[in-house]
Amino acid sequence: MLYEQRRGNVYVLRPQGRLDSVAAEEFRGEIDLRLKSGAADIVVDLENIDYISSAGLRVLLVSAKSLNAKSGTLSLCALNDHVREVFEVSGFVTIFSIFDSVDEACDAAPKE
Amino acid sequence: MARRPRNIVYDVNDKLPTSLLVGMGVQHCLTMSSTLVLAVILVGIVGGTSAEAHNLVRLSMIAAGIGTILQSLNRGPVGSGYLCPNLIGPAFMPASLLAVSAGGMSVLHGMVLLTGLFQAVLSRFVHKLRTLLPPEVTGVIVAMVGMSLVPVGVSNLVGLGGVDDVSEPAEVVLGVATLAIMFALTVWGRGSLRLYSVLIGVAAGYALQAVLGLRTDLEGLDWSELPLFAPPTPHLPTELRFDMAIAIPFLIAGLASLVKAIGDLSTAQKINDDSWVSPDMTSIRRGVLADALAVVSAGLIGGMAQSTSSSNVGVSLATGVTSRRVGFSAGTIFIACAFFPAVSTIFVVIGDPVKGAVLIFAACFMIVTGLQLVMTRLLDARKIFVVGAAIVAGLSVDMLPGVYSNVPAALGAIATSSFSFATVVAIVLNLIFRIGISNRAVLVLRWGDNPPEAVAAFMHEQGGAWGARVDVVRRATGALVEFVDVAAPIDRADGQIRINARFDGLYLDLYLLYGGAPIELPEVPPAPERAALDEATLRALSGYLIRTAASEVETTKRGDLNMIHLRFVH
Numbered sequence: 303m304l305y306e307q308r309r310g311n312v313y314v315l316r317p318q319g320r321l322d323s324v325a326a327e328e329f330r331g332e333i334d335l336r337l338k339s340g341a342a343d344i345v346v347d348l349e350n351i352d353y354i355s356s357a358g359l360r361v362l363l364v365s366a367k368s369l370n371a372k373s374g375t376l377s378l379c380a381l382n383d384h385v386r387e388v389f390e391v392s393g394f395v396t397i398f399s400i401f402d403s404v405d406e407a408c409d410a411a412p413k414e
Numbered sequence: 415m416a417r418r419p420r421n422i423v424y425d426v427n428d429k430l431p432t433s434l435l436v437g438m439g440v441q442h443c444l445t446m447s448s449t450l451v452l453a454v455i456l457v458g459i460v461g462g463t464s465a466e467a468h469n470l471v472r473l474s475m476i477a478a479g480i481g482t483i484l485q486s487l488n489r490g491p492v493g494s495g496y497l498c499p500n501l502i503g504p505a506f507m508p509a510s511l512l513a514v515s516a517g518g519m520s521v522l523h524g525m526v527l528l529t530g531l532f533q534a535v536l537s538r539f540v541h542k543l544r545t546l547l548p549p550e551v552t553g554v555i556v557a558m559v560g561m562s563l564v565p566v567g568v569s570n571l572v573g574l575g576g577v578d579d580v581s582e583p584a585e586v587v588l589g590v591a592t593l594a595i596m597f598a599l600t601v602w603g604r605g606s607l608r609l610y611s612v613l614i615g616v617a618a619g620y621a622l623q624a625v626l627g628l629r630t631d632l633e634g635l636d637w638s639e640l641p642l643f644a645p646p647t648p649h650l651p652t653e654l655r656f657d658m659a660i661a662i663p664f665l666i667a668g669l670a671s672l673v674k675a676i677g678d679l680s681t682a683q684k685i686n687d688d689s690w691v692s693p694d695m696t697s698i699r700r701g702v703l704a705d706a707l708a709v710v711s712a713g714l715i716g717g718m719a720q721s722t723s724s725s726n727v728g729v730s731l732a733t734g735v736t737s738r739r740v741g742f743s744a745g746t747i748f749i750a751c752a753f754f755p756a757v758s759t760i761f762v763v764i765g766d767p768v769k770g771a772v773l774i775f776a777a778c779f780m781i782v783t784g785l786q787l788v789m790t791r792l793l794d795a796r797k798i799f800v801v802g803a804a805i806v807a808g809l810s811v812d813m814l815p816g817v818y819s820n821v822p823a824a825l826g827a828i829a830t831s832s833f834s835f836a837t838v839v840a841i842v843l844n845l846i847f848r849i850g851i852s853n854r855a856v857l858v859l860r861w862g863d864n865p866p867e868a869v870a871a872f873m874h875e876q877g878g879a880w881g882a883r884v885d886v887v888r889r890a891t892g893a894l895v896e897f898v899d900v901a902a903p904i905d906r907a908d909g910q911i912r913i914n915a916r917f918d919g920l921y922l923d924l925y926l927l928y929g930g931a932p933i934e935l936p937e938v939p940p941a942p943e944r945a946a947l948d949e950a951t952l953r954a955l956s957g958y959l960i961r962t963a964a965s966e967v968e969t970t971k972r973g974d975l976n977m978i979h980l981r982f983v984h
Contacts, residue, residue: 322895324864392955
């Protein structure tokens with residue numbers, strides 16, 4: 303299940319539950335749809351994500367590369383302690399822009 | 415290694431400047447004095463004089479001071495090393511009334527001595543109580559201690575404490591104003607203002623009390639006749655008497671007080687360490703012995719039975735000063751004040767509304783700290799009923815005062831104390847609900863299962879049944895999800911994945927048996943960017959995440975199957 307919100311030119315996507323290989327591929331499809339509809343800046347709100355596997359990390363990385371290729375940005379926010387630990391242990395914390403809240407992430411997104 | 419919480423200014427090992435040490439000591443003495451009125455009430459009920467009440471108060475102050483000092487000791491067989499002062503134990507009040515009615519003060523002091531010796535013996539076996547008192551039980555006990563302060567705290571706040579049964583508007587103003595000052599200083603105060611929030615609040619309360627001309631609990635005492643220095647008159651040990659007919663109420667109160675001490679000492683440990691996960695039972699055992707010796711000393715010199723003070727632990731958390739040296743200071747000051755009648759009287763003439771403000775202030779912290787302790791564990795239906803039923807039982811005592819009026823006198827100590835009743839219910843239900851819980855569980859994954867969903871549900875169910883720590887269960891679940899999702903999905907494991915889980919309170923062990931080729935668990939992570947490029951790198955990352963999630967990892971073969979043993983320290 304995926305919740306979506308628009309804040310100006312920023313798409314805020316809020317996946318739920320786990321970002322494992324199955325959920326991550328579905329999520330990848332959702333990102334692709336937004337890209338095709340012209341989204342340039344996406345904030346992924348991970349507040350409701352309990353667990354993320356390496357497959358989930360890869361999908362986020364691939365999505366970020368796709369957006370960067372079109373001069374867009376993908377940032378993350380509201381990681382719980384366990385998810386943040388996975389990002390730190392894997393080294394992915396240095397690849398993404400990570401914020402504490404949706405507001406902070408949207409404020410940091412490039413303005414139109 | 416202990417991690418100092420951000421809100422702690424001076425932690426348990428810190429030294430303080432002398433002026434601060436004395437100030438903190440006085441602040442804690444004021445909080446310790448909150449139950450001195452029980453001595454006044456007890457003597458009043460049996461028709462004693464104000465001078466006798468005052469003497470009992472002073473002897474109880476000495477016992478409390480001794481207990482507070484012993485509790486702060488950090489070496490040797492006695493003392494937890496934490497700031498956890500003593501005061502007159504409210505849990506002993508029903509039994510104390512029985513004793514005084516049965517045979518006067520001699521019987522009271524004899525039974526108090528006996529109870530202290532009973533607690534001292536029990537203290538040797540405290541480490542075996544870990545199963546009996548898991549964190550969700552100690553947490554609800556700590557919360558219940560805070561809740562049990564509500565009736566007496568609110569009554570006092572509005573001027574209905576002690577022998578007073580009329581609430582005057584001026585008393586309500588006094589109580590609310592004192593409480594508001596303490597809240598404001600704790601929330602917005604910086605530096606000394608926050609450190610001395612209780613002391614300043616009480617001082618303001620004293621001043622306002624005088625301005626409003628409100629009454630005190632020692633109306634019959636002539637201040638001008640009080641000598642400057644005079645030791646209290648102890649009860650000679652040769653005058654002690656024992657009445658075994660009332661032993662049970664005292665032993666039950668002693669047991670309840672011991673359990674409360676475990677809760678208070680666990681809280682004292684937790685507030686000093688952000689990385690706290692479970693009680694240090696060695697320190698608690700020594701602390702329970704210190705508490706027992708406080709009760710013994712009370713019996714020997716003629717004071718009232720003592721218990722650890724949840725209010726004082728709450729004050730130390732609120733002010734951010736938890737240094738054990740404050741215990742030495744407070745204990746010494748309290749003992750010294752007992753020898754100066756006019757000074758010790760100050761602790762007793764503290765107005766009910768001011769007393770109520772201190773109790774409510776401390777209750778806030780105890781209730782929330784206890785609930786936080788409960789929520790460190792996954793709660794299944796069993797645990798929910800243990801916690802919920804204990805709270806219901808405890809609250810029923812205070813909300814329906816007459817409902818237990820017909821219980822046998824021997825059980826009066828339980829049925830008339832919300833804290834004691836909740837404690838007994840929590841311990842008994844916890845024992846009963848352990849029936850049917852095995853410390854082992856197995857999950858077998860098959861073709862067609864949704865492995866990540868299955869392992870997450872499995873760990874949630876078992877974690878709840880075992881009352882395991884939320885963070886440990888989450889880490890173990892993350893490792894399992896990683897294992898079944900990426901490292902060894904069921905198609906690569908030849909359709910064979912079996913997970914054996916074992917939990918003994920100290921460790922959570924997962925044994926992952928799977929077919930197919932053994933997976934790698936690298937000790938170094940691959941470069942993150944490469945994870946986007948190929949499957950092999952992704953699986954290496956997966957193996958690394960599994961290895962780092964656990965405290966210990968071991969790989970081996972079991973027959974045709976590969977086995978990974980993941981151990982999580984609980």
